[in-house]
Amino acid sequence: MNPFNSKTGRVVLGGAGWSRQIVTDPTSKPVLETILHALSLGIRAFDTSPYYDPSEILLGAAFSDPALTSLYPRSDLILMTKCGRITSNKFDYSPPAIRASVLRSLARFSTNYLDVVFTHDVEFVSRAEALGAIKTLFEMKDEGLIRHVGISGYPPAFLADIAVEVKETFGRPVDVVQTYCHMNIQNTSLKQSLGRLYGDGGVGVVLNASPLCMGLLRKGGVPIGELGDFHPAPRGLREKAAEAAEWVESRGESMASLSLRFAVGEFARVDEKGFGMTILGGGSIGEIDENVETVKQMLKKGEDGKEDGDLREHTKLNEEIYKADEALFKGVRDILGEWVDYTWESPDAAFLEEQKKLKEQN
Template structure:
C-alpha cells in the first residue's frame, strides 16, 4: 500500500503531477480509450502522488473518478492529492460567481468520488475582470474554512498578471489572505523562461506554498509531431518549432525528450511539474527524463546543452520568450477592473 499524505500539506506534492488535459478531445479523439487505470497505477507506484484536472477538460474528472475508484483498495484516497479547477466552462465561457464556484467544487467531488479536494485553482483568471476573480477567491476561501477544499489558488498564462493578483490578495484582501498555490503553464520550457525569472521573489512577495509548472511541451509546440491546430502561437513561432524538431531529428534526438529534460532541469527543486500523458510509454519517458535530471542534480549532458543552446539562440532567436495573447486587458487599478 502506498504511504499516506497529509491532505493539507501541498509542500509534499510529488515533483511530477499527472495532468488531465490530455483527456480533452483536442488531444485524444476518444478520451475513454486512454488507459488511465494503468497510467495511475504506474504513476502512483513510481513516486507520483497527485493528479491535476478540471471540469474544462471534458470528461477528465469523471474518467479519473472512475479509475481512482477501481484502484481504491491498492491506493486509498489518503495516499494521493487531487487538484482541480473552477470557473472555466468552455473556450469562451466563464462563470466566476460564488454560486457557480460552490456548485463546481461539489460537482467535482461527486465526479472524482471524494468528499474533499486537496487543491482547487481558479481556471485561467486572465479571461475575467479582476473583481470577479477576487469574489471567486473569497468563496474558495470559505470552502477551505469549511474543510471541503484544503488549499486554493489560481492558474493562467500571463505570469506578470498572475503575480499581481496573488500579491494583491496577500497585501490588500484580508477576506482572502495569501493564496496557497499557483499553476503557470507554457512559461518554463525550451522556448519560454519567464516563470524562472519570477519564481523566487513571487513565492516570497505573495507568501505562496507552491508554484507548479505546466505544459512543458508548450501545448504540443515542442515535439516532432505537428503542433495542434488550435495552438494560439504566432506563425513565426510555429515555424521555429518545426525547425527545432527537424534539427533534433538530424541529431538523432526527439524534441519532446530534450524539451522535457530541459524544463525539468530548470524547475528542479522549485516546485512540481504537471505532465500530460496519453499512454504508458509517454509516462515512462517522462519518469525516465526526471530520473536522469534528478540523478545529475539538474546538470544536463554536454550534448544536450549544445543542442539546447543552438535551438534557443539560432532557431528560436527573437522568438525566445515570445508569448501569445491570452485573456482580456486588465486596468492597472483593481477598483477599475470591473
C-alpha cells in the same frame, strides 16, 4: 502552505491528455490502467479540470474504482482540479457557480475533500470576479472541502499581481499557482515572476504546466483533437519550432525528451525554494514511461533515496546531465531566434471583442 512533500515528489500528472482538446476519443482510453501504472512509478499528484472534458469524469471514475482505492489510500494522493472556466469562451466565476463546480468535482472523485482547487485561467475575468471566486474557495477551505486554494493561468506576471492582491485583501495567500508554457526551452519568462510569487505573494508552491508548450516543442507539432487546432502559437513560431525539432532529431536526439529535460532542469536550477513542481503530460502508459524516464535523467536521487524505480526519490538536479545538454539547448534557442520568450496575448483580441459585443447586447 505547500501541499507537496517527500511523499509526492516533484512531478504532477496532468489530465489534459484525456480531453477532447488533445485527443479525438478520450473515452476509448484505458484510464484506470494508465493511472495505476503512473502510481506504480511513484506519481502521486494529479491535476485536471472540468474544462478538460471529459478528463475530470474519467479520472474521477478511476480514482473511485476499488482496484485503485484498495491499493492507494486517499491520504497518499494529491487530487487537484479547477473551476470557473466552462468552455473556450465562457466563464462563470460567480460564488454559486464556483461552489457548485467544486461540489460536482467532489462527487466525481467520490471524496470528501480536494487537495487543491484552482480558479481556471483567471486572466479572462475581471479582478472583482477573480477575488470573489477566490473568497469562495477560501470559505470552502475553512469548511474542510478544500485543503489548498490555487489560481491558474497563462501570464506569470499577471498571476503574481493577483497573488499579491489576494494576500493584501484577505490577509492570507493563495497556496498554489499554476502557470503554463512559461518554463520551457522556448519561453523561460516564469523566472522573472518567481521572486514576487514566493515573496510578496506568499505562494507556497508554483506549478509549471505544459513543459512542451502544449505539444509545440516536439516532432510533429501540436496535437489535434476533436476541437481542431486550438494552439495559439503563430505561424512563425510553429515553423521555427518544427525547424528546431528537425535539427535536434538529426543529432540523434528526441525534441520532446530534450524539451522536457530543459523544463525540468531549468526549473530545478532557478527555483531557489526548491518547491517548484512540473506537470507532465501522458494520456497513455507509453507516454508516461517516456516522460518519467526523461525526468529521472535530469533529476537524480536524493541522499536518502532507496528505490531507483520510484520517481519520488528523484528530486535533485543532475548538473552533469544539464551541462551535457547545454549545447543542444543553445542550438534550439538559436534556431528559435526572435521567438525565444515570445508570449502570446491571453486573452486574445478576438475574445475581448466578443465579450465587448455581448456586454453591448445586454
